[in-house]
Amino acid sequence: MLDSEEDLRAILHSSAVDILVSRQKSRIDVTALLQRAPPRYAKLASVDKSSPTETDEALDDAIITMRQGLAGMVSGKLDMEQIAQSAASARRAVEAAPDLFMQVTRLKTKDKGTYLHSISVAGLMAQMAVLLEFDEDLVDEIGRAGILHDLGKLLIPNAILNKPGKLNATEMRMIRSHPEIGYRHMKKLGGVSNLILDVCRLHHEALDGSGYPLGLKAEQINTAVRICTVFDVFDALTSVRSYKKAWSTAEALTWMYDKPNLFDRKLVLRLGSMFR
Ligand SMILES: [Fe+2]
Structure with missing residues (x-):
């Protein structure tokens, strides 16, 4: 919260x-x-370079390759090549225009559900890994992890996942089992x-x-997992759900920063720096 222009100036001149x-x-x-700040902060007032159609197309590509990558999931095969491709399209779309990416994914979330959520999280996670200066291989791996983080949800019946009303205890337990289900499934498939x-x-x-599922504490939770948690919640907050309106980026950031x-x-904080 800023009270005066002097406060802002002091921050802009700090390290x-x-x-x-x-x-x-x-x-x-x-x-x-x-907007009147020195050129160093020009990013804050910059205009997006990509058009909505380009972002749209990149996301459609990402969805198609993700579906192909997951097609054999139940019978026992994940196509990691396709999954990596899907993560790469998502990453490029975020890089080109983070704000547009958010707008476009927000609009589509309603009908494309888990797929788009995973793609959105993957793109944002990879971009965060870039900001944290992780090496290229790790950035790619983090993107693939984003695509696959909710895999367990695809193994839970849609009737429960998309149920509009209140969930009973059994349904809640089923939904909350998705991290463990996804983990066990991938472990069984091997090569992950x-x-x-x-x-x-x-x-x-x-x-x-x-x-x-494990109730781990901070020191037991690594950075890749933390990045996923942050974007998983951020994406959920800023998307439309049957029971709530979409929050703005600023509202979601403020809420998360306070926790x-x-x-x-x-x-x-880094997440905030990705958007104007
Ligand atoms: Fe999840």
């Missing part, structure tokens, strides 16, 4: 890499001030890296130990 400012809570017009298995099994863990017991704050 801070990322800052997260709440426009709603601040008492000054942050957007206008940032430990990082991908961890991300799938642990992406609903929370830093304070209140998550599931350091659940989410890695450094990652939430």
Whole structure:
């Protein structure tokens, strides 16, 4: 929350890499001030280069290759080549225009469900890995982990997954079993890296130990898993669901930033720096 222009100027002249400012809570017009900020901050006021159609096409590509990669899932084969391709299309779409990517994925989430959620999370995770300066191979692996993180959901009946009303205890238990189901399924198929298995099994863990399935604490949760958790929730908050409207990026960021017991704050800040 910023009270005065002086505060903002002091921050801009500090060595801070990322800052997260709440426009709603601040008492000054942050957007206008940032537009007048020095060139170093030009990114904040830049205009997207890609068109919505390009982003749209990249996402359609990603969905098609993801479906192909997962086609043999039940009979016992994941096509990792296709999965990697799908993650790469998602990554390119985020890189080209993060804001557009968000807009387009938000619009489509309603009818394409889990597929689009996974693609959205994969693209954002890979972009975060780039920001954290991970090497290329790791960036790609993190993207594939994003595509596969909710694999267990595809093995749960749609009637339960998309049920509009309140879930009973059994249904809730089934939905909450998806990380373990996905993990066991991939483990059985073989040829899936430990990082991908961890991300799938642990992406609903929370830093304070209140998550599931294992109730792990912060020190037991690695960065790849933390990145997935952050974007999994961010994507859910900013998407339309049968029971809620889509939150804005700023609302989702503020909500998550206020919960350091659940989410890695450094990652939430970095997430904020991905959007204007
Ligand atoms: Fe999940």
